Amino acid sequence: MTSLLDPASRELTAFRAAEKKYKARFPPPDLSDLLDLALLDVTRFVEIQQTGWKGSADAVQVKAISLKGDEERVRKAYTITGMPGLVILPFFVSTHTQRDLIKWSLRDHARHPNETNLDTHYLLPPRQLISNTPASPSNFALLKSTSRPQPVPSAHAQPLSTAQLLPRLRWANIGWFYHWGAKQYDFAREVQPVGEPFRSICWRDVFGHLDAESLDGWGDGGPDWQTWEEMYARRGIVNFYQTKDTLMGHVDRSEICATSPLPRQRRRFLIGGLTRDVAPIPILLRSGDVIVMSGPACRRAYHGVPRILEGTLPEHLGESVKAHDGAWAPYAQYMRTARINVNVRQVFPKGFNPGPIHP
Numbered sequence: 001m002t003s004l005l006d007p008a009s010r011e012l013t014a015f016r017a018a019e020k021k022y023k024a025r026f027p028p029p030d031l032s033d034l035l036d037l038a039l040l041d042v043t044r045f046v047e048i049q050q051t052g053w054k055g056s057a058d059a060v061q062v063k064a065i066s067l068k069g070d071e072e073r074v075r076k077a078y079t080i081t082g083m084p085g086l087v088i089l090p091f092f093v094s095t096h097t098q099r100d101l102i103k104w105s106l107r108d109h110a111r112h113p114n115e116t117n118l119d120t121h122y123l124l125p126p127r128q129l130i131s132n133t134p135a136s137p138s139n140f141a142l143l144k145s146t147s148r149p150q151p152v153p154s155a156h157a158q159p160l161s162t163a164q165l166l167p168r169l170r171w172a173n174i175g176w177f178y179h180w181g182a183k184q185y186d187f188a189r190e191v192q193p194v195g196e197p198f199r200s201i202c203w204r205d206v207f208g209h210l211d212a213e214s215l216d217g218w219g220d221g222g223p224d225w226q227t228w229e230e231m232y233a234r235r236g237i238v239n240f241y242q243t244k245d246t247l248m249g250h251v252d253r254s255e256i257c258a259t260s261p262l263p264r265q266r267r268r269f270l271i272g273g274l275t276r277d278v279a280p281i282p283i284l285l286r287s288g289d290v291i292v293m294s295g296p297a298c299r300r301a302y303h304g305v306p307r308i309l310e311g312t313l314p315e316h317l318g319e320s321v322k323a324h325d326g327a328w329a330p331y332a333q334y335m336r337t338a339r340i341n342v343n344v345r346q347v348f349p350k351g352f353n354p355g356p357i358h359p
Contacts, residue, residue, distance in 0.1 A: 013276035015249045015302050022270070022282060022306040023246060035059040036284040037078060037090040044091060047286065051312040055284040062088075080281060085295025086271060093201065093288040095316040100197050102317070102331050105238045105340050110172040113192055117170045121157040134253035134300070135184065137352055144187040144354070166334065167242060174198070174236035176347055184254050185347065187354070191234065194344070198236070202344045236344035241308045243337055249276060249304035257349040272302040287314050308339050 012020065022029050036055025038044040048054055061081040078088045093101070110116055135143060160168075177189040235255070239247070249270065269291065272280035280302065285291060293299055317335050321328040348354055 014279040015270065015272045015276040015304075018270055018272075018280050018282065019246075019249060019304060019306045025307075031055045031284065033059050034282045034284040035062070035080070035088075037062070037076075037088060037289075038284075038286050040076070041090060044286070047314050050315065051286075051309070053284070053309050053312060055282075060281055083271065083281060083298060083301075085293065085298030087292040087294070088283065088285075089290040089292070091286070091288045092290045095288070095314075097197065097201060098288055098317065099321065099325070099328065099331070101201070101342060102335065102340055104195070104197060105172070105240070105342065106166075106331065106334065109174070109195065109198075109238060110169060110240075115173040115177060118165055118168060121154045122160070122165060135256045137256055137349065140256050140352075140354060143184055146182070146184070167338070169240045170245075171240065172238040174238065174342075174344065176235040178235070178237070178254065185235070194234065194236065198342060198344070235347045236342065239341040239343075241305070241339045241341065243308045243310045243339070245308055247305040249280075249302045251300055251302055252345070253300070255299075255345055255347050256352060256354075257346050270302075270304050270306060271298075273297075274300055274302075276302055278302070284309075286312070287317060305341075312339075 022034075031053060032055065034055030036057060036059070038048055039054070039057040062078040063081065065077045065079055065087070067075055067077050075092055076090060077092075078090070080086050080088070174192070175194050176191050177186045178184075179186045241247075249272070251274075269283045269285050270280040271283065271293070272278045274297075283291070293301070293303070313335055317332065319329075319332050321332060
């Protein structure tokens with residue numbers, strides 16, 4: 001088993017060494033140092049046993065925080081000592097809402113006018129189917145006036161049916177368009193509305209329940225996102241991972257607002273510090289879990305997904321759902337080898353006036 005202190009890993013940064021460790025398949029890595037908060041919930045024991053993957057509930061020190069409007073304490077939220085602004089909400093999204101999000105992601109959202117990774121190389125039918133400079137209010141005028149050339153299509157792309165394209169889908173844009181070549185937003189393009197059920201889940205279900213006063217060490221002035229309007233969610237992305245995919249460690253630098261929360265649903269997740277030299281905290285996220293990155297220390301922290309764990313599809317997203325939802329069959333088939341992550345973020349700080357955006 002590869003240790004972070006092995007000679008082969010000594011030339012790597014702490015974050016890169018962790019990525020290498022948890023990405024390994026043969027032999028599979030020891031997960032005992034992964035934070036796995038599902039182990040604190042007796043209702044998830046069957047799910048844990050079925051998947052076969054298990055971390056540790058006490059891998060790092062966590063603190064339970066209160067949720068507004070949850071007097072019966074059915075749902076939990078946790079912060080991690082030493083990582084201010086990071087909030088984990090295990091199994092926060094209900095099984096029914098998880099299925100709604102999957103349908104929305106594949107059927108409603110991954111289509112025109114929302115850009116996907118396939119648009120560069122394919123003419124899709126109109127049917128369903130880091131090293132850059134951080135953005136800030138001081139350089140927004142330059143970002144807004146800089147033209148973003150469109151990506152060049154691949155000369156080797158072959159005609160494919162929509163069924164063949166589906167496994168190649170990797171992301172679908174939400175809200176403001178992001179230019180992957182420049183690693184900045186393209187403010188010259190018209191922003192697309194953030195649709196339901198995604199918007200209400202992020203605001204009503206997540207931020208409507210979090211108690212900002214419980215977030216210790218957030219920074220000067222503390223969290224202000226509970227005073228934002230519901231339509232704060234102006235940018236996001238839907239990631240479509242196949243089980244062999246990874247997301248290398250990176251920092252989200254493109255938002256003008258560098259402290260606002262960024263809720264995500266992911267799988268095996270690494271969250272580090274402001275440089276790759278900081279050893280990351282490994283977290284095992286399961287279906288329905290939500291992680292919120294907020295505050296000056298957390299929003300600019302390196303993070304990534306070294307591996308999508310195979311065999312982790314829970315029963316409530318599998319073939320058995322067809323018994324009471326006849327339309328679920330194609331989604332169950334897709335999810336057998338794929339996982340979907342959705343996230344949203346605030347592009348501008350509260351009160352910031354970007355001025356006229358479109359020419």
